[in-house]
Amino acid sequence: MSDPARESDVETKARRGRNIALALGLALFVVLIFVVTLVRLGANVTARPL
Amino acid sequence: MAMATAQSTTRAPARWQDFLQLLKPRVMSLVVFTALTGLVAADQPVNPILGAVAILCIAVGAGASGALNMWYDADIDAKMRRTRGRPVPAGRVQGADALTLGVVLSLFSVMLMGMALNWVAAGLLAFTIVFYAVIYTMWLKRWTAQNIVIGGLAGALPPVIGWAAVTGTTPLNAWLLCAIIFMWTPPHFWALSLYTSEDYQKAGVPMMPVVAGASSTRRQIWIYSLLFTPFAIAPAFTGLGGVAYLAVSGLGALVFLLLAWRLYRSKAGEAGGQRNDPEGKGGLYDVRAGAKDARNLFAFSILYLALLFATLLVEHLAGLPALEVF
Numbered sequence: 001m002s003d004p005a006r007e008s009d010v011e012t013k014a015r016r017g018r019n020i021a022l023a024l025g026l027a028l029f030v031v032l033i034f035v036v037t038l039v040r041l042g043a044n045v046t047a048r049p050l
Numbered sequence: 051m052a053m054a055t056a057q058s059t060t061r062a063p064a065r066w067q068d069f070l071q072l073l074k075p076r077v078m079s080l081v082v083f084t085a086l087t088g089l090v091a092a093d094q095p096v097n098p099i100l101g102a103v104a105i106l107c108i109a110v111g112a113g114a115s116g117a118l119n120m121w122y123d124a125d126i127d128a129k130m131r132r133t134r135g136r137p138v139p140a141g142r143v144q145g146a147d148a149l150t151l152g153v154v155l156s157l158f159s160v161m162l163m164g165m166a167l168n169w170v171a172a173g174l175l176a177f178t179i180v181f182y183a184v185i186y187t188m189w190l191k192r193w194t195a196q197n198i199v200i201g202g203l204a205g206a207l208p209p210v211i212g213w214a215a216v217t218g219t220t221p222l223n224a225w226l227l228c229a230i231i232f233m234w235t236p237p238h239f240w241a242l243s244l245y246t247s248e249d250y251q252k253a254g255v256p257m258m259p260v261v262a263g264a265s266s267t268r269r270q271i272w273i274y275s276l277l278f279t280p281f282a283i284a285p286a287f288t289g290l291g292g293v294a295y296l297a298v299s300g301l302g303a304l305v306f307l308l309l310a311w312r313l314y315r316s317k318a319g320e321a322g323g324q325r326n327d328p329e330g331k332g333g334l335y336d337v338r339a340g341a342k343d344a345r346n347l348f349a350f351s352i353l354y355l356a357l358l359f360a361t362l363l364v365e366h367l368a369g370l371p372a373l374e375v376f
Contacts, residue, residue: 014063021066
């Protein structure tokens, strides 16, 4: 009889899928903030008084 | 307790697709489409990256309110044929996880909209999410037969948010796009509820056919159709739509009114009649034979709204001139 506390293959696969989706979502968010910062501030940075 | 334990051990684990389903991707795609139309119809130059971020924020905000809706409505969803396979009532996702996803995505979408675009758009987005998740889902839906009439505002606001994202303002034409969706919602949803009222009754949701009966619902659909069609044509006379829009909205309005009239004269939603698909496999016309008129209006209402916004979108993208009536 299998150990009920141990994850089955299906559960492991599902967890792996959720982790990858979360990682991709977070990476996308970081890239998004970076790009938005460049777009919003880019022009102002070059125009600032030195 | 024993049953719950047995269920929890046999329940399928949550996949990432289940969390995606919480965001109601089909509703999201309609929201993206109408928001994009508002953004483009504003006729103001916008950095394409910021434009895309605005649409993404609106889409994620809509998805977040969908997740909050699925968290709160799990008890209702479990009783209805159309919704019982959703992740929370089906037991694939915990209610608390759906709530967390909804709250986190709401905060992120509103904050990003505010920082990347402007706070008028962010405020409207926050209002839309709260209106849908709290005012509609938690209050109106279970309380009054006018639930989808008032609650329809949440679905009608995305073009205004899109417009505000690029201009920081919400002129009359933006609110006209909102009014079109707002007035379209009652005939659209009531036509659907005429042939799904058994489900709503079972779930205790006071949809119009359950509360006022089929005959009254058909009459109200007809009245709302009469009120809706002038709004649908109006952009051709307010400097928003061109010749193509006038043609599409005018011809579509005639068909819409014809279908609404046929529905009004039909027996759709009345007790009796045989289900075309007794096994309930969910085909296109899996409705009682007398409810075909309701199904026709429901199907055409989706096509008509899509055509209205698509025509406006194309006209503005192509730079076609608006009609100069006044």
